[in-house]
Amino acid sequence: MNERLLEVDGIKxxxxxxxxxxxxxxxxxxxxxxxxxxxxxxxxxxxxxxxRFVIRYDNRDVGRSTTYEPGQPGYTFEDMxxxxxxxxxxxxxxxxxxVGMSMGGMLTQMIALRxxxxxxxxxxxxxxxxxxxxxxxxxxxxxxxxxxxxxxWTSEESVVNFAVERSRLLVGSKHIFDKEKVxxxxxxxxxxxxxxxxxxxxxxxxGGESYLVRTRExxxxxxxxxxxxxxxxxxxxxxxxxxxxxxxxxxxxxxxxHELHYDxxxxxxxxxxxxxxxxDKQQ
Numbered sequence: 001m002n003e004r005l006l007e008v009d010g011i012k013x014x015x016x017x018x019x020x021x022x023x024x025x026x027x028x029x030x031x032x033x034x035x036x037x038x039x040x041x042x043x044x045x046x047x048x049x050x051x052r053f054v055i056r057y058d059n060r061d062v063g064r065s066t067t068y069e070p071g072q073p074g075y076t077f078e079d080m081x082x083x084x085x086x087x088x089x090x091x092x093x094x095x096x097x098x099v100g101m102s103m104g105g106m107l108t109q110m111i112a113l114r115x116x117x118x119x120x121x122x123x124x125x126x127x128x129x130x131x132x133x134x135x136x137x138x139x140x141x142x143x144x145x146x147x148x149x150x151x152x153w154t155s156e157e158s159v160v161n162f163a164v165e166r167s168r169l170l171v172g173s174k175h176i177f178d179k180e181k182v183x184x185x186x187x188x189x190x191x192x193x194x195x196x197x198x199x200x201x202x203x204x205x206x207g208g209e210s211y212l213v214r215t216r217e218x219x220x221x222x223x224x225x226x227x228x229x230x231x232x233x234x235x236x237x238x239x240x241x242x243x244x245x246x247x248x249x250x251x252x253x254x255x256x257x258h259e260l261h262y263d264x265x266x267x268x269x270x271x272x273x274x275x276x277x278x279x280d281k282q283q
Contacts, residue, residue, distance in 0.1 A: 001041070005064065006090040014064035015057035015087055019048030024120070025093045026276060028056040029084060031102025031126075032202035035063030035189050043265055050273040052097075057087050059104075061202060067195040070153075076207035081110040085118055097276040099123040101260065102233065103202065106130070110211040112218045121221040123272055126230055126258050128237035129212040129244065138231040144169055145203075153197035160186040167259070172229035174255025175263050215244045222248035223275040225268060227256030249275075 006013045016036060026047060028039045036056040048054045058065040060075055060083065068074050084107065088096055097120045100108030105127025112119050128134065136142075144166065152158040163186035164179060171177045190196060222245045226238025235252075242250035251271050253264055260268070 003064075004090070006087065008086045008090060011060065011066040011083075011086075012064070013057055013060075013066070013083055013087055013090075015055055015090070016044075017056075017091070018044045018054040019052055021053050021091070023048075023051050023053040024276060025088070025091070025096040026052045026054050026272070027084060027088065027096045027098050028054065029098065029100040029104030029107050030056070030059065030062075031104050033062065033199040035059075035193065037063070037185055037189050037192070038260065040185070040260075043260070043269070046265065046269050047272060050269065052273070052276060055087060055091060055096075057083075059083065059202075061195075061198040063189070063192055064194055067198040068201055070195075070197040070200055071204065073201035073204055075205070077107065077110065077205055078114070078207045080205075081107050081114055081208075081211075084111055085115050088118060094118070095120050097121045097123070097272075099125065099272060100127060101125040102127055102258065106208060106212065109215055109218065110208060112220055112222075113211050113214055116220065119220050121223070121276055122218070123223045123225065123275060124238075124241060125225045125260070125268070126227060126233055126238075127241070128233050129215045129241060130237075131240060134237050134240055135234045137233065141169060141231050148200060151197075156187065156190050159190050159196050163189070170231060170258040171261070172227050172253075172255045172257035172259065174229075175257070175259070175261045178262070181262075215241065216246065218245050221275065223271060224248055224250045225253060225271065226250065227253040227258065229255060230258045232258040 002017045035058045039056040044054045098108045105124040108122050167182045228235045
């Protein structure tokens with residue numbers, strides 16, 4: 001690991017990198033309540049081995065980045081989109097390929113509109129622009145998250161159990177749930193989290209609406225990857241993005257849920273590698 005703790009504009013952002021810095025940069029942005037470790041090291045290294053300089057980082061309120069008191073996030077989605085640019089600045093990267101999953105994909109869309117001059121391509125994984133006509137998350141998922149108040153955030157066992165059961169619910173029928181791996185990652189995340197309870201702040205954030213209604217204005221090459229059995233952001237959301245973003249390409253992950261499952265890595269890494277070769281712009 002090449003972890004760096006970036007201190008900029010009064011906040012801390014913990015980042016990590018893989019590969020040669022002279023290669024085209026790929027910035028990975030993870031979803032809500034999840035630190036950068038869910039972009040697994042092997043996944044990042046394999047993408048780096050394809051000739052990319054891969055950066056992952058902790059969003060605010062997860063991992064080692066700045067945290068806020070639970071229930072009192074002192075920032076907006078716009079601030080989080082700007083955090084991605086702060087990371088690029090710290091690495092002295094003028095332009096990058098941005099890859100976002102779930103909430104990270106929402107932020108990626110915002111970055112493509114808010115900071116278009118910094119973006120070469122975008123990849124949107126299991127995400128949406130949350131247009132009002134699209135289907136909601138499944139009721140069983142809403143029921144699960146409604147019980148977050150019962151978690152003892154000071155207990156590794158309680159927090160790890162939450163992460164394991166969350167991941168179990170999100171797996172599609174195509175895949176076998178790897179409880180041992182998820183448990184290992186959840187323990188690692190707990191150990192490196194400054195304030196585990198703060199991850200719940202992501203559900204309270206405001207902002208972003210003025211950008212997500214403008215997805216038709218995104219003018220960089222766009223790849224969309226979405227599982228057909230996603231219970232949080234149903235597949236129709238991915239299809240809608242493909243319809244709205246000009247020239248975008250949709251790669252359907254048949255039988256996959258809301259996950260970055262090892263069995264899909266070959267397809268995902270190959271697609272991202274090819275997609276991030278489509279721009280002749282120089283960093």
